[in-house]
Amino acid sequence: MPSLSVSLGFAIGLTFGVVGLVSGFCLMSSLRDWWTANDGRKVRSFALALAIAILGTQFLAGSGLVDIAKSLYLQPSFSAPVMFAGGLLFGIGMVLSNGCASRALVLLGKGNLRSLVVITVIGIAAQMTLKGLLAPARLAFIQWSQTTASAVSLPDLLATLGIDEAAARIAVALIVSGALLIFAFSDRQFRRTPVQIVAGILVGLLVPAGWIATGWLGADEFNPIPVTSLTFVSPLADSVQYVMLSTGMTLNFGIAVVAGVLTGSLLTAVLTGRFQLEGYTSPNHMVSSISGAALMGIGGAMAYGCSIGQGLTGVSTLAIPSLVAAAGILAGAAVAIRRGAVVPVLATR
Numbered sequence: 641m642p643s644l645s646v647s648l649g650f651a652i653g654l655t656f657g658v659v660g661l662v663s664g665f666c667l668m669s670s671l672r673d674w675w676t677a678n679d680g681r682k683v684r685s686f687a688l689a690l691a692i693a694i695l696g697t698q699f700l701a702g703s704g705l706v707d708i709a710k711s712l713y714l715q716p717s718f719s720a721p722v723m724f725a726g727g728l729l730f731g732i733g734m735v736l737s738n739g740c741a742s743r744a745l746v747l748l749g750k751g752n753l754r755s756l757v758v759i760t761v762i763g764i765a766a767q768m769t770l771k772g773l774l775a776p777a778r779l780a781f782i783q784w785s786q787t788t789a790s791a792v793s794l795p796d797l798l799a800t801l802g803i804d805e806a807a808a809r810i811a812v813a814l815i816v817s818g819a820l821l822i823f824a825f826s827d828r829q830f831r832r833t834p835v836q837i838v839a840g841i842l843v844g845l846l847v848p849a850g851w852i853a854t855g856w857l858g859a860d861e862f863n864p865i866p867v868t869s870l871t872f873v874s875p876l877a878d879s880v881q882y883v884m885l886s887t888g889m890t891l892n893f894g895i896a897v898v899a900g901v902l903t904g905s906l907l908t909a910v911l912t913g914r915f916q917l918e919g920y921t922s923p924n925h926m927v928s929s930i931s932g933a934a935l936m937g938i939g940g941a942m943a944y945g946c947s948i949g950q951g952l953t954g955v956s957t958l959a960i961p962s963l964v965a966a967a968g969i970l971a972g973a974a975v976a977i978r979r980g981a982v983v984p985v986l987a988t989r
Contacts (some may be wrong), residue, residue, distance in 0.1 A: 645858025645865055649893040652846050652853065653900020656870070660746035661914070663839035663893025665689075667947035668734045668743065671973050684824040685836040686952075691820035692844025693956035697869075698813040700848055701957075702806060704857035707860050710867040712944055713959040714793060719786040722778070723961050724968040726942025727950065729935045730873075731972020736932025740947040741872040741940065744933075745898065749905025751917040757926070758933040763880030765937025766873050779944060794958040812958055817952045846870055854893050867891060869956075873940030943968060 659665060663685065670682035691881045700706040701927050708714060734740040739747065740759040744762070748755035768774045791797040794816075798808035824840065825831060850869025858865060877896025882889050920926045943965040945954050951969055954962030 645893045646891050646896045648849070648853035648858065649896030650900040650903075652849055652870070653897035653902075654843065654904040655900075656846055656897070657744070657746055657749060657901040657904025657906075658838050658908045659842050660901070661750060661908045662668035662836030662912075663835050665839050665843055666740055666743040666813065667951055667969075668738070668740050668973060671970075672735075672977055675977055679829070680827055680835050681830045681833050684827055684830040685840040687820045688824040688837065688840030689844035689847075690952055690955060691817040692825065692841060693847035693952055694813055694817045694820075694958065696845065697808055697851060698850070698958070700851050700855075706851045706867065708851060708854070708855070708867065708957050710955060712866070712868070713950075713954045713957045713962050715961075716792055717786050717788045718792070718961040719782045719869065720961070720964050721785045722782050723943050723965045724971075726944075727965040727968020727970075728941045728947060728972040729939025730943060731939075731969040731974075732976045733932040733935030733937075733939055733972075734947060735973055735976035737936065738929075738932075741853050741936055742875060742901065742948050745872065745876075745901045746905045749902050750909035750936075751781050751915045752815075753917060753919050753923075754929055758929055758936075759876055761930055761933035762873065762937040763876040764939070765934045766941045767881060767937075769938045770874065770877060789960065793962055794960065794963075797960070810911045816958070826902035830871050830941060843952070847953050850893070850897075850953070851883065858893070865893065870897065871945050871953055872898070873937065873946045873949060874944075877941075878938070892979035939972075 653973065664682065665685060668685055670686050673679040673681070674683045686932075692726050697708060698776050701708045739755075739758070741759065744755040744758040748759060769778055782948055791800050794812045795809040797807065798812060799805045803811070830836060835840070847869050851867065854865055854869070855867040859867075871894065875892075878889075878892065879895050879898045882891070882895050906915070920929070936946065940949070943950055945951075945962070945965060947969055950962050950965040963979075
């Protein structure tokens with residue numbers, strides 16, 4: 641039932657908001673700490689979350705509980721150039737804003753008013769790219785460059801070699817998740833940081849929880865809803881539109897997740913004494929913040945997801961387009977971080 645998926649979406653978002661505020665879970669800050677301070681604890685927490693998300697998602701798909709093939713990540717036709725370019729823009733944007741879309745939402749809950757600007761601009765820019773002024777250009781670029789692949793996921797690719805589909809799914813899931821787990825726990829610092837370990841486990845579990853909410857418990861053949869899980873760019877666009885036009889829209893899973901994250905972060909900040917109003921300290925900070933947010937909105941719409949939507953949820957499906965988008969995000973972040981584009985716009989700790 642759609643109403644059930646909305647309730648579950650709020651609960652999932654609430655959990656993410658609590659975990660995100662306590663642990664600082666964020667791909668951008670993870671990469672920055674790893675590449676500039678040689679501190680890999682947060683990036684290993686992200687790797688742990690991804691490993692659990694892959695195992696959970698592939699179990700649901702293999703058992704038949706959720707048909708993840710209905711998700712936007714596993715559609716046979718896609719444009720690799722658009723996906724990569726979108727990821728690249730998003731990666732650069734999250735560095736300019738010093739935090740990704742989900743992190744900005746978490747920080748807004750603790751009183752960071754700069755994040756209000758960021759998530760509003762992300763929502764508007766994403767809506768412009770999905771349905772507004774930039775949509776015709778995006779669609780034209782997709783039509784010009786899209787391909788129809790016979791294998792849209794890594795298990796499908798392995799199955800083309802004659803391997804049984806179920807065996808291929810298990811093999812790829814175990815190899816990829818195993819490598820991620822080894823990477824995560826090979827570091828002594830990470831093993832001695834229980835907060836990051838728990839954060840990785842909980843966030844990883846939220847991804848299959850989202851699939852269950854939309855693809856199983858909330859499924860209704862008479863009133864179908866999209867099969868999806870944690871993602872933030874399109875839901876932020878929907879949330880901004882819902883705030884303005886709620887009488888002409890209905891609540892959905894994504895909007896509920898956004899509301900849940902904000903609520904969870906706010907409650908945690910108040911209860912732990914972390915709530916504090918903050919604003920911009922200079923015009924340069926504001927310009928960088930808004931520019932980064934616009935790039936995240938445009939790029940996230942082009943890539944069909946953000947550092948969470950593609951980097952975690954999309955990759956959990958083992959979809960090749962998601963790997964392309966994630967590669968773009970990492971490349972964009974690497975270029976921006978190594979060129980010193982990080983500015984203290986959003987406090988990430």
